Amino acid sequence: MSSSYKAPLDDMRFALFDVLGAEDAFQRLGFTDATRDILDAVLEEGARFCETVLAPLNAVGDTHGCTLDKDTGAVTTPPGFKEAYAQYAEGGWAGLVSPVEFGGQGLPHAAGVPMKEMIDAANLSWGNFPLLSHGATEALLQHGEDWQKQAFLLPLVEGRWTGTMCLTEPHCGTDLGLLKTRAEPQADGSYHLTGTKIFITAGEHDMTENIVHLVLARLPDAPAGSKGISLFVVPKFKVGRDGAMGDANAVRCGSLEHKMGIHGSATCVINFDGAEGYLVGQPHKGLMGMFTMMNTARLAVGLQGLGLSDRALQNALRYSRERLQMRAAGGPVCPDKPADPIIVHPDVRRMLLTCKALVEGGRVMGYHGALLVDEAHHGADAAARQRADDFLGFMTPIVKACLTEWGIECTYHALQCFGGHGYIAEHGMEQLARDARITTLYEGTTGIQALDLMGRKVMQLQGAGLKVILGEIAAFCEAHAGDATLAPFLAPLVAKAGEWQQLTMAIGKRATANPDEVGAAAYDYLMYSGYVALAYWWARSVAAAQASDRPQAFKDDKRDTATFYFARILPRTLAHAAAIESGIGGLPVLPLE
Template sequence: MNKYQAPVKEMSFALFDVVQADKVFAELGADSASRDIIEAVLEESAKFTQSVLAPIYQSGDSEGCRLDVASGSVSTPTGFKEAYQQFVEGGWTGLTAPEAYGGQHLPETVGALVKEMIDSANLPWGNYPLLSHGATEALKQHGEEWQRAAFLAPIVEGRWTGTMCLTEPHCGSDLGLLKTKAEPVADGKYAISGTKIFITGGDHDLTENIVHLVLARLPDAPAGTKGISLFIVPKFKVARDGSMGERNPAVCGSIEHKMGIHASATCVMNFDGAEGYLIGTANKGLNAMFTMMNTARLAVGLQGLGLIERAYQNASAYALDRLQSRSLSGPKRPDKPADPLIVHPDIRRMLLTCRTLAEGSRYLALQASLQVDILERSESAEARQAADELLGFLTPIVKACLTEWSVECTYHAQQVFGGHGYIAEWGMEQLARDARITTMYEGTTGIQALDLLGRKTIQLQGAGLKRFLGLVVEFCSGHTKNVQLAEFVAPLAQMAQEWQQLTMEIGKATMENPDNLGAAAVDYLFFSGYVALAYWWARAVEAADRSGNAELAARKRALARFYFQKILPRTFSHAAAIKTGAASLMELDEAAFVA
């Protein structure tokens, strides 16, 4: 009963009119990324996600994954394998991958929109190819040429998938505690032994082989994060010429029973002397792993966006159809026994919150993805540096804010349904359950907040923030005389100044007491996210005005007005909380926390 319709027109408006990515593609020499080609890709992706993936979303959740304990083999729900084969046959696995390894090398920005569709249609299914993209980037940037030939080509082709094996039972985000061992053996190979948990797609029946990228320690490795290396450990052994051999002792010991994403196999992986190859430099594994992780963090942000979009679509359709009570200002459907839910202000509050966060998040995610393209394709060192700084700043915002907003918005959408939202057949409770994990994996919201404030802002002296504020100032300065934008430009310019001032205040407070950084981090993250979306909503109104489409312009203006009046004021409470410092958080003695 829960449906999905890919918002292709809205995506095209976001890509071409608001973000104006096509101009950047032309500057980067991405000749294959013409508007006609991109629009065709989006249309075909819409057909695939709507007709193939969306129909098995709820059934996949009910059925879940199954483990054959004797063999360690995982079976995915009915229809998942067939959907993956259609995905491969359609060429989707190599959409943004290098042409040298069989890919189409379309911009990552286009891939982001395709991924949003996949996640809206069937997020658990989308987890299987998700980490293949990260593995592709890690091998492309850090692997030896023979490794790229042997492992990258079949991943791009879709015959193999990839995983990222970091977490262990005793250590989550603190990788310095990692214990998995790597012993050198003959012919440049290594024997990998240890247990990894929470491994997405650690085993499944979609492909003939799975390439695990595993963090482990060499015998002489120094302690802590400086002694971690990264290894390629395939499910079936792979020779240097790319030929597959016997089963590797890299086996799924169990699959987790989870709150959501039941159709995504979350595995405990046992490596018992499994054959592997070192990727990159010894004891420098985190450098290569963060290539995967940063890619995955943007991807998880897109998962949050995808869930908001689907939740909104179903909730708005229900609100337009469901008759419930009369409007406070008098009957709006006097010919009916009651008015539809859409007439009630609080229903509109929830729906407009979902819609403005979804559309604003799409603009922001596309901006981040565009920096990936600039970083990869630009011949200008200056442009690459600017993109790298801006991307580093935006990544934790995209990952954390979009996923936290997905929790908020799937809740709102479920609430629109009332009691029916709690019933499984409507599918709203599944969206809410699936949203919850997005705030946790690939780094929790707290970790993203510390990364944004501690590293990307204070440690790097606000390099990325300065880039973003520069865009805001440029936009506001260029439209000071535009009376049509006055209601957005003036408050946006003021918020930019407050953002800069607040950052300076936090830096000073952190020098006085390091705990002040941790106390401010999450509030600063959300303050940043809300101001960033305000910038993009102002740009969306300008783009709609420029389009000459009066209906579009009126709609975007109304949505932006809601965002500025009802959502942006959340920054006031975040700023107020930041200014109180860490005292009230750290005052209570540890013993007092005992229940």
Template structure:
């Protein structure tokens, strides 16, 4: 069975030494986010995840959720309900939510490591409260005052959970095709009818009510995505005064049988004249949807990170214990019948790859959380605008790269176990199965890539990229004469310059052939992710050297950064070559000749 120990030392390093969170929180006015309080939150969160959620991970995978066809009810795996009650009792649902609605108002940068720990401990369980945060953000930004009063407080307290109901059987990414209808009622509500699929936590037994945020069309809606509106559709009817009524016309019609996350209920929801309340203006539902979606995309990125870290922890433990053959340079443990497999170069390659992607990815994720805080609390409007552009640019990178690296890391970790990784005993095959969904839901990797290149770079003229390039240049300039960082500064600068040139070249080619955007998008996304991580590894080394961390910690950061720059950053060469090859290599073969 796999185990999990929250990496508090590296989390603290990321927050305090690299991101300088103490000064940032003070500047942004988070008076209750002192280091003592944040440390206490992290420690208690680590205890909850290690002792309560992690032991339920395998149970959830083996038992799964149970669906009662007669009633439409879904029962979660043994222990999930009790764990959720402890989660609510501990105040975790409202950790970063506004105090006005019952939250604790702590920085999002503190919520990021908690989310990582939950996903590492028990990804399937973590999916039940996951979309409550997205629903909270949508209501905060787009809801009417009465909707915020009635729906936000129970969501923040965790008494209710939220969902995001977008997908239909015939339309996923292309929401302009959706058919769910909303007909006005005399009381100001709407009657919602249609079927939604792939609804995470669409039905369960953890809470008394579930708040579904549903995309639908009004009778006078224009065609396509311009005709989409968003509605609040609770499981039990809720009036404008907060009164709870009868069961609403929304039922779970089935739960999916999946490759992984068996403990998470993925539901088909049937809406039959369900009472719903319009959020925002008619036909403007996409704005509210993207508020939810962007929150969810960052959260899913952290799922990939959490799984990567748990996989690494177990692979490292196994590599230190498993005896197989002798080191090529001679026995390292002559008193043993064989050496532990950690002495072998290829095992080290896999472990170091995971370590580099996990620790660098943790900085990327924590930085995204800090940007959310800056956007919401920085006193300077220009700083808020700049942070917003950067976060928009980084969101598809965080989502796609951290999840794809999650698939890679769980694969490497399983491989370290050999055949023992493929069987259920050690829990590695579950991590590999669970990781696969993270690259798919909340927008596939290809969709993230199109968002990055098509919208964040081309449509928005690379506003966020410019901010990131300025960060790189500022860091490189500040450490120009630092001999200890020279081996990282020069290649980082070179990659930043190449990143800029590559972006301009894609834009130039797309002016004559729009297919160039799609052809370059995935390679450009990964190129961007690897350069972004190079920046964070360089910053991590600089922060470690200037910190009071132990010499062993500093040395580990330095050697891992060297590994990253030498063996992972060169992946950008392949991505650049693919981009340079142009769209013709993908588009020239006629569709009907693929099977010729």
């Protein structure tokens, strides 16, 4: 049987409401319609859609993929994808967290993340089609002219159109200062864009009547480098200032990439040949709009890693309870059967518990990132908004990188539980492992996230976000100092927080003498940070479970998983700390030829 999916609504509610206190936070931030009844209804209906509509199409998308008509440049999505999208748009899901004035439902950002996780777990490839619409919406909201908001946001929020983010070029990936796409101003105030963009997710498809491309390009008078980049909105079909859709634009899909995974997602080469577009924001200030899209997308990709991890764990648990192999070392656990289920064996438990600890802790960490978005935009005062923004900026590369790196680890652990049966296509586990691999690459590789964290968020911004999380850890540990039941988690958490601060200062000191120390430490610092942050969320999860009215079995389960995390996973920080302390000297120079 292929892999199945059941939305983990109970744990989603625990993360959102019990640990993060989102219900009270939403009311405090002015989202008066985001009541528990409304949010529960969203979760239940979202689960139904993802389990019954999207999940059955996951293997279909992998098998059939997308097809390109080379004569017309049109892309056809896998069977059932278009019909599923029509249900999605009709259900109002495209505008779940978008402003009411543009046709959205106006719910807080954090109220949409469980749905995002469910979509990604059910069908990652399908989920990539509406994925970047949210980023395009945010960019236009924050940087677009009033007429652009009216013309483009209404159909985007309604789901009649989808959005893309066109950054990468064949010769230009992370270093956007090298991009060559040109934008020529026209007499009517529009621009004609010419150039080629690659790796464009959902760049062409048959699911909506129009596609809105957000494109980075250079004006004729642009200064060299990244300071000469502007942002443009370029629709597949031309759009007038009155919002009316016109003739086909000079935008064409040149080819589809043949990929390791996410076969059902259209990854396109898009050619602009004098395509009509409009400037978004100020000339040469396009990176501001790009980062608005990118930061939203990075948190979203973190949730992709989380969703895949959870689906993989669900199937590995089911299989490990059914598969009979050998007897437990201490004697038969199921004497009435010819062998014991493999879940009794310590190494299988190790893999399953590793996935469980990273999934359930990662869920809280990912949802918290979304809640920080709401706090940063709607906090009570400027100081509260700035604090949330500092915290969000620090956590975004951690959420993106760690949840996706853990996604690879968890899907591979889950596949391993199946043994050889995991490697063949029958059980659907190898698809999850293949699909997970892209999540550490797009929207900025793990190495780029590490440089963003270490170089920008720590060095340039002087660790503003780190100070916030260290303060939260200290406050939490102090508040629970007298709680003997939390003592096994608080002492190591306090020690790791202190070491975190010391490592940060040591890197900064070395970097003053040699700037390469930042890059040498970046990856290990990122992963170290992720494991300590997750320890904090696990300690908070245990405290929240204890304080809840949930069954004792639930409380025991959270405590047992946290104990496993602190004993078996948190010690990974020792290796990362040692690597950090080795400095640039531990990285010999490699020859260029």
